[in-house]
Amino acid sequence: MNSKKALSKFSKIALIFIFIFLKTPDAFSQKNHSMAHENNAVESKIDSIISLLTLEEKVDMCHAQSKFSTKGVERLGIPEIWMSDGPHGVRAEISWDSWDFAGWTNDSITAFPALTCLAATFNPELSGAFGYSLGEEARYRKKDVLLGPGVNIYRTPLNGRNFEYMGEDPFLASKMVVPYIKGVQKNGVAACVKHYALNNQELWRNQVNVEVSDRALYEIYLPAFKAAVIDGGVWSLMGAYNKFRGQYCCHNELLLNKILKKDWGFDGVVVSDWSGAHNTYESAMFGLDIEMGTGTDGLGSTTANHYDHYYLATPFLKSLKAGDIDESVVNDKVRRILRLMYRTNMSSNRPLGRKNNQEHHDVARKVATEGIVLLKNKNNFFPIKDENITIAVIGENATRSMTAGGGSSELKPQFEISPLEGLKMRYKNATIVHSMGYATGPSVYDAVIPSKLDADSLRVEAIKVAKNADIVLFFGGLNKSHLQDCEGADREQFNLPFGQDELLNDILRVNKNVGYILVSGNAVEMPWLNSINGVIQTWYLGSMAGYAIADVISGDVNPSGKLPFSFPVKLQDNAAHSFGELSYPGKDYNQVYKEDILVGYRWHDTKKIAPLYAFGHGLSYTSFNITDIKVDKKAYTPQDKIKLTCQVTNTGDLEGAEVVQVYIGKQKSKVKRALKELKGFQKINLKSGGQKAVEITIDAANLAFYDESISDWNLEKGDYIIYVGNASNNIAETIKVNIK
Template identity: 70%
Template sequence: MKTRILIILLAFASQITSAQLLSKDQEMEQKIDQILSQLTLKEKVAMCHAQSKFSSPGVPRLGIPEIWMSDGPHGVRGEINWDNWGYAGWTNDSITAFPALTALAATFNPELAHEYGVAIGEEARYRRKDILLGPGVNIYRTPLNGRNFEYMGEDPYLASKMVVPYIHGVQENGVSACVKHYALNNQEEWRGHIDVHVDDRTLHEIYLPAFKAAVEEGGVWSLMGAYNKYNGQHATTNKVLMNDILKGDWDFDGVVVSDWGSAHDTDESALYGLDIEMGSWTNGLTASKDFAYNDYYLADAFYEKLKSGEIDESVVNDKVRRILRLMFRTTMSDNRPLGRMNNQEHHDVARKIATEGIVLLKNDNNFFPINPNEKLTIAVIGENATKSMTVGGGSSELKAQYEISPLEGIQKRYPNATILYSMGYSSGPSAYGRVIPPKEDQDSLQQAAIETAKKADIVLFVGGLNKNHHQDCEGGDRLSYDLPYNQDALLDGIIAANPNVGVILVSGNAVAMPWLNKVKGLMQAWYLGSDAGYALADVISGDVNPSGKLPFSFPVKLEDNAAHSFGELSYPGDSINQYYKEGILVGYRWFDTKKIKPQFPFGFGLSYTTFEYSDLKTNKTEYAKDDSITVSFTLKNTGKVAGAETAQLYVSDPKCSVMRPAKELKGFDKVLLQAGESKEVSITVPVSCFAFYSEEGKNWVVEPGDFVLQVNSSSADNKLKQKIKVE
């Protein structure tokens, strides 16, 4: 009886909550109607374009505030001048630098994604920002893309599951997340004009799901258009992407913001989905402040077309309605929290994400962990051991309150060791859009590093990429798959001098590894933010057991990557057009289906312990299309230390009317186990997620027949398998 009463009360409470939400939404829309009726046409148009580098105007006479934006998604960018790209020189805009989104994706931990969003949202709110320009969910298509470090990997399911809680966390603070870059912005080379040609199935199965999840599950309040073209029309003002899919099929009720300078035409900007135009004249002022901003495509030219009746006023009303809706959710919200910045909780979240994101890729003879109590001589070699990774990289660069380097983190965690440091190579200073040659003599640096290696018991080489132009940086792609700055030759020299070498790769991208068989250990460390050095020392010392898994595949050579295997028209294009010839076979879908062995597969990551999978069961063996499948199995920690393992559920459709990948990720669960502990793990997925996108019917189809469920530790390592039937 008590249980029944409780159920009734809960149901009643749920109805009240739904009714209250409906009432709040209705009340908000009524207020928007009232405001719209009081706005002049000039005022409406003014709200649709920038008034400075990072703000759009309000209407002071009606008490409507400005909207202030900030670059993200790894922290709130330092304050920029009103009319140019220079920093304003504030002394109170230093923030917590959070790990790059590749590191977050590597945690395979949606709960951490929510903590990340809450913390960065609090910092944005404290800095009085209304829109945080992130997160990014463009799919990792090529390891040369300069902005891959800002995104969440190659798999649309993983990106979808990680982006939703991030958005929720940010927006709990009354700050809008702004998911970007919609869509198909998968390279920096020719990004402003390259015309991407991709079939509808690939678009919907690979490149749109994370955006769709951000809208339909994340409830994101704003979205940023991309620079590139799609099928002949710029993405930011693309009828199919914006009107038909985003605001039509997905019923997006938020604001579309242009990337800075991604609008190109008044008619298209007005009619095809753009709501706030930013940065169209990114060189700052032209003749005067008024001319610069009033000359935007959604400024004076838009006003004249509205005034003449060439464009109906309902067009601007829809844009302003969306902008006001955003304002009621953010800057005009009644119950907006105050935010916080640079507190211990934020640093703790950043460090936890960093340690969970580090991926152990090789560990011969238990090279890692290195005992911090032994009296060792450790040579730390490589510029990335000391180079700042929060500055540079383009719009995601940060003004961090502090940044602990890998060298500093190792020094503090190993007080009993003798730490020797040698730079090894030099990359020169970071500069956006250009390469500044280093002043140091590279041969001298290399020889000094080899001499340092000879004096050590252990060598930790901290190398990889950095935030310089043509590395992991906006505005240009990498020029080579190899490690830059002659690091391969440097590593060969170090290994010849001292074979006891472990490599720490700091990068947001895969790299070639001709030295892999010669080193004892390898960690993928990403860009880890303020506490990078502490997080690395946590894992190197064994204080934290590594549990990260790769969010994208590492090819042995560049030609093994799907996009590159089809030649220049596939990547980078001919400077005008580009064709995604690999279709849906992106990342592990390509490697598994074509039976090409990667250097390291998607979802791969070692641990300081071992795990055993057994006893696979499903809740039944035959399913209808509207059913859910629960897969359960036993996971046991068979080692001597506690550790976390991410079990991954893949689905195969062996017989289908269309080509399907060998397998696709459809579920995962990260499980923490003490030494010797076993747990029954359950992963539930809907049968509908087995669907493919039908170009003929323009819908999602699950064909009846047999499907194979695989429980894996990576895309390439199957532990358990079972066949089920869909009626």
Template identity: 70%
Template sequence: MKQLFLVLVLMLSANVSFIFAQEEAVEKQIDQIIDQLSLEEKVKMCHAQSKFSSPGVERLGIPEIWMSDGPHGVRAEIEWDSWSYAGWTNDSCTAFPALTALASTFNPALAHKYGVAVGEEARYRKKDILLGPGVNIYRTPLNGRNFEYMGEDPYLASIMSVPYIQGVQTNGVAACVKHYVLNNQEIWRSHINVQLSDRALHEIYLPAFKAAVEEGDVWSVMGAYNKYNGQHTSHHEVLIKQILKGDWGFDGVVVTDWGSAHDTKEAALNGLDIEMGTGTDGLTTSKENAYDYYYLAKPFLEMIKNGEIDESVVDDKVRRILRLMYRTNMDKTRPFGKKANAEHFQVAREVAQEGIILLKNSKSFLPINPETKQTIAVIGENATRMMTVGGGSSELKTVHEISPLQGIEERFTNANVVHAMGYASGPSVYDNVIPSGLDADSLQQAAVDVAKNADIVLFVGGLNKSHEQDCENGDRKGLNLPFGQDELLADIMAVNKNVAVVLVSGNAVAMPWQSKAKAIVQAWYLGSEAGYALADVLSGDVNPSGKLPFSFPVKLEDNGAHAFDELSYPGDGTDQVYKEDILVGYRWHDTKNIKPLYAFGHGLSYTSFKVNNAAVAITNYKKGDSIQLSVEITNTGKVDGAEVIQIYVHDKESSVMRPIKELKSFEKVGLNAGQSKKVDFNIDVNAFAFYDETQRDWNLESGAYQLLIGTASDKIIKTINIQVE
């Protein structure tokens, strides 16, 4: 046994040495390339040459870098110098579920599978950087871009984003984690100056980015639009120069969001590497290439030439860009990629299945038996509306998108499935929502008439990806459902008591009809296989196992960002103060004792589970220790299913204000009916620390702590007391 161990150690050591030798050889090659580049060529590599590419150096064989919007699929091709689509016929893709759905799976292995598949599609389309994942924190349910992110908890976002990044990058395609940082609303996003405590910054808003760098080894980072403490975040002295490239040791490329650069000297000295989309009309309106007048173009070149900026500054940027190239388009070993194949559609369906959340199920109303002969009324525009289009830069041109209605019709072949639109929203073009032209009263009356004569009503509503709903460059105006859906539901429920509501959205919504609904399903934007995945769950072919990645408040004021004045949200047009501080999401609800409509981590199943035992090996720990916790769980129901065991920590004796509980570990456990399983957790005691503003560092205090074991943030089943020295 000792000999085997020694062999393994030697093999690992040899592998590490080989990797270091490879990296050292690459750095030497980069040195040689930099020596051959003219100053003009170096500067040219630091800014765009088209909407989605930056130039190479033809005379030395250095390729261009090509980027694509993500993170849910590879966007259709854009024209060289406009936002119009190029009209290609071979740029369709697999549309994967939105990242809210991925986060809801609480399944890191599935996140890796998702990343591999979307990375394969990017590689096949000859992309070098895929612009995703998004890990901005869900601070307010009004943020139009929440559907692209991974929820309100920094630990969940960290754990789910790292395998996604690693999966993408197995293809020789750089993931680009975004938007760094504090881009937590779309209104005034280009100029709002965010102010918050250092504690909130480090405990809530930075951890997922830190994990992306230190654990995911992400190759690129996208800056955000907004300001932090008076400086734009895409070229920020503290955020990029000190924290990202200093404290975390990020060795990749920082890319602007499109148009988020604002100053040449700041961009040069504060860590920006590639400037994209700075609002010129490119080749179409100037005698010279207008891209040459970006901040990191001719103005940058002139500052270097006149000695205002040292040439070593551009050398560092070029070094990072070349390093990214050696990982992507100059890596001769990277695979070829795949596009829109059966395997990818299956991954999309699997993520959708596991991401769907059963919020309510009165008297086991769901699943619906597909063998029963009955009339099922499917009501709602979202039953047929395409959701892969719209939403801003993450919109997709997919090979196919199975609608909820199609999925239900194909699965429930013994039923008489009828559809009524019920309401209509009209299309959205940029910031203009065009009226549908349909009569709202007629649509509503037709839906009520259909509901009267149905055995079951499946209302498929929610939001869509139009302006001021779930869409980039605009926030929602309120928490309630739009287009009269709340009133429509009230009328339907007055004539039929067997109503299940399927919410298609990337955000929490108010539910004034919640008590009368027999079942409520949170379905997200589920991509190409949306209708099939939804039918899988409604029929019971798949047992739902998704968990909420953010809290649903009863009313908007119950959310921490909205509990104060307008300076907290949306700001006064210039500044914004995060007055809820570290109490984001369930931290706010728990600490302020405000009952949510549905809590973070909540999600029901068609079976039942029981946590029988929970125990730790010892109860006294010190800094650096790992807590070994075992939890026994049993599927006490009659069907197979999966439950997510969630481990929260409570600090009983803290010298500073701390949340009632904070998520520190979780595990998704699949169990056959009647099966029991022991699940082992290893939890780093250092994770109990808080960011101490007096020390400007993390502080693990001695004292009494509790491990809270549950299946949702409001469903704690076992508590274990421990001591930390």
């Protein structure tokens, strides 16, 4: 077909669509009407089902029947609900009554990068692809609920579970979580956003009571959950282990009944974290719908933890029969559970799912390469060209599996390409020699089990290998082990474990040409930074880790990741740690968030404490200019949108991507404020010499603060400063605007 005919055919099709919409100007309202009609039909079906259920059947639907499933009602054809961890990949099949693996041979999956890496991409579109691919794998494994994503705010770099979350900024987390949720749920699998709320440390997570101001709660710790519910339409939500204002979060009247279900209109299911329920009356009355994990051995060794003894099991049934709790309470829970089923395992148009296919591997690699952050690059140490050189690869993290361990986010991938493998496949002409240099123990609890390998021998061998190399790549950082990046405990040190600092200094004495490849989900102390030529933050990258790391080190991919949290110089520079024991980890299991709203870069900016690396920081192998920055007008009403435009130019020699970041601060505010807060961003890919106009729109109403005096949002009038740059500490220009 020639171009004219093709154009003609396209034009006819376009005209047909235009005609349809002209004839039916309310096409979109008709679609909304159709959806409303469908929802009403589902609610009517749910009403009819509830009327057929016995009280015992209703209660049975509100608690677990195994480690990861709840009962259906066989006589009515109502299916069981099957859940699975986690946010980075579908967990291996777990036994019915214990935490042992079930031993299946067909439950291997694609391991996707950890959510810190996804957040570092600053690419919501890519987050949608991540969620969709993960949802396909969950659907293939016949899961109804995927327990993720996590959006708890990065408050302290010691939190063992930070790698599962989306960083320190509520706006970034909100923008990244919504497409992830929508992507998962397109597959008829419910995302389960977690851990609601204030689960910002693993130490004492089952006992600690968190006290935080309403302002910090609404401005910092709730926005990503709110976005998940209102913008993402998430179908389920998991409560947190900790207490908030004296009440456990899994049955918390303020968090669940008032804020989540009433204020936000959440119509989905609240699931307890495993063993997160503690009381029958509160579980029934304060917002919990499905209780999971109470009693960790199921039927394994005793009847004491039998599923019928859960708080929302026999004790709940007795309270209902005695009239202590009205039947409308269990009916509401069952209604939500059935609604979840009509969206998942009782949906008539559910796709089949896929796993371990090339498209999923491509998405995993794309997320990994876009999320890797180039922190330092002295004298263009990176990229390392493929030449006849000797590269010493030092460190256990070059070969250690980073999909195992970590707690509930552990994975069983079909394959995992290690960094060493990736480098060897990429650098065909180089001589690559690996030396472990340091070693951890043999298990995921190796932080407390010493390695059987001799540390001195490893150190001597590493120094020898480094001395004879042209370039040293030191693969260090943390791993997904107990007391590191792992569920169930926090880190006990901010510096690097296993003698890495000392080993690195020894290597620098024999070879100055060293680059550090940091594998972690957390910030670490870097006392050796000035002596290192380059630093790359690589996160936990899953199945495609080695390929992605080699892509960036070689320059086959130009790094474009930006830090989703601040790196303090020393631990005391972090806000949570600057106020002493009561602020972290707490005193007598009580904790006060004394830094209030000044989390992360807000603290560094406002208190003028320079970070080691700032939120939003990330270098490139090319260079960019952000120019011609302007807004559409100088004064706005609360109903207006602030339209900011700028030109981004790639002034370097390579194609690359830059993230324009827009922060806004209030001058002369009547309340305490951060100097500035992220309110908009956009990622732009440009060829060498390319230029692109960027427009970022910000609702003026989103500049409001949470006013505790009126228990509502309040938009101050007056002057605001807009900061535009490519990191929180690298601002190209400021503009003053006025809110009327």
